[in-house]
Amino acid sequence: MLLDIQNMSVAYGKAVALENISMHIAEGEFVAVLGPNGAGKSTLLKAISRSQPSTGTLNFRGESLQTVPSHAVVGKGICHCPEGRRLFPDLTVRKNLMLGAYLRNNAAEIQADLDMVHGLFPILQERGAQTVSTLSGGQQQMVAIGRALMGKPSLLLLDEPSVGIAHRLKMEIFGAIKRIQQGGTAILMAEQDAQSALRIADRVYVLEHGHVGREGTSAELASDDYIRQAYLGVA
Numbered sequence: 001m002l003l004d005i006q007n008m009s010v011a012y013g014k015a016v017a018l019e020n021i022s023m024h025i026a027e028g029e030f031v032a033v034l035g036p037n038g039a040g041k042s043t044l045l046k047a048i049s050r051s052q053p054s055t056g057t058l059n060f061r062g063e064s065l066q067t068v069p070s071h072a073v074v075g076k077g078i079c080h081c082p083e084g085r086r087l088f089p090d091l092t093v094r095k096n097l098m099l100g101a102y103l104r105n106n107a108a109e110i111q112a113d114l115d116m117v118h119g120l121f122p123i124l125q126e127r128g129a130q131t132v133s134t135l136s137g138g139q140q141q142m143v144a145i146g147r148a149l150m151g152k153p154s155l156l157l158l159d160e161p162s163v164g165i166a167h168r169l170k171m172e173i174f175g176a177i178k179r180i181q182q183g184g185t186a187i188l189m190a191e192q193d194a195q196s197a198l199r200i201a202d203r204v205y206v207l208e209h210g211h212v213g214r215e216g217t218s219a220e221l222a223s224d225d226y227i228r229q230a231y232l233g234v235a
Contacts, residue, residue, distance in 0.1 A: 001062075002027045002186050003048070003155060008056035010043050017043040018054070019210045025155065025188055030181040032197035032218075033190045034231060035207035041190035042083055044207070045157045048188070049073050049080040060155070075103050077154035081161065083190075085144040089133035093124055096132055096143050100150030110150070116183075117146040120176040138169030145173070149180065156180065158189040162196065174200055194231035198222045206231075 003025040010018040018040045025031050033041050046052035050070040058065045060076055068076065079100070087096050097117060101110045118125035121142040127135065132143055141161055148156055158177065162170045170193075178200045181187050191197040198204060198218045206214040206227070214221060221227045 004059045006057035010054045032201035039207040079148040079151040079153035080157040081148040083159040094128040100147035138165040
C-alpha cells in the first residue's frame with residue numbers, strides 16, 4: 001500500500017473539517033475525491049502533505065507521516081499541487097519548473113524530467129523564458145503541475161486542477177494527468193468536475209460534511225443514482 005489513512009480528523013479551532021476519514025491509495029493508482037465546496041477536499045490534501053495538522057493514522061509506504069514536517073514530505077515522494085497554483089508570478093516558466101527540483105542534485109535526471117514535462121505540456125517549452133504572470137490560467141496550471149512533477153513524486157496531490165480554466169485547456173490538462181498516472185505516478189485529485197474525474201480516475205471517494213459518504217470504482221459511482229443526480233445532473 002502506498003498511502004494508508006485511518007480515522008483521520010482535522011479541526012480548525014472548534015470547527016471540525018474532517019472526521020474519522022479512512023482511505024487508501026495503491027502504487028500507481030489514480031484516486032479522485034469529489035464533493036461540494038466546504039466538504040474538506042483541500043483540507044484532506046493539506047493533511048497528507050502535512051501543511052495542516054491532523055490526528056489519526058497517516059502512513060506512506062508503511063512509515064508514519066504524523067511527525068514529518070511539511071518541508072520534508074517532498075523528499076518522501078509526495079508533491080502537492082495546491083488550489084490556486086501558488087506560482088512565483090515574477091519568475092519565468094523555466095525557473096518555476098526548476099524550483100520543483102530543489103531537493104534533487106542529479107542534473108541528468110532533472111533534465112530528463114524537464115523533458116518529460118515539456119512532452120506533457122509543449123507550450124511550457126515554447127514559453128520557457130516568459131514570465132509566469134503573463135500566461136493564461138490554464139497555462140499557469142500546467143506550470144503548477146509541471147513544478148510538482150519536477151520533485152519526482154511517487155504520489156502527486158492535485159487540488160482542483162480544472163478550476164477557472166477554459167474547456168479546451170481543461171481537457172488537455174486532464175489528458176496529461178492521465179498520462180502521468182500511466183507513467184507510474186500515483187495520483188490523488190480533489191475535483192469538482194465529477195464527470196471528468198469519473199472518466200479518468202480508477203476509484204473515487206465522495207466527501208460530504210467532512211465524512212466519506214460514498215466510495216467505489218469510477219464505474220460503480222457513475223451508475224450510482226445519488227451520484228448521477230447530485231454530481232452529474234442526470235435524473
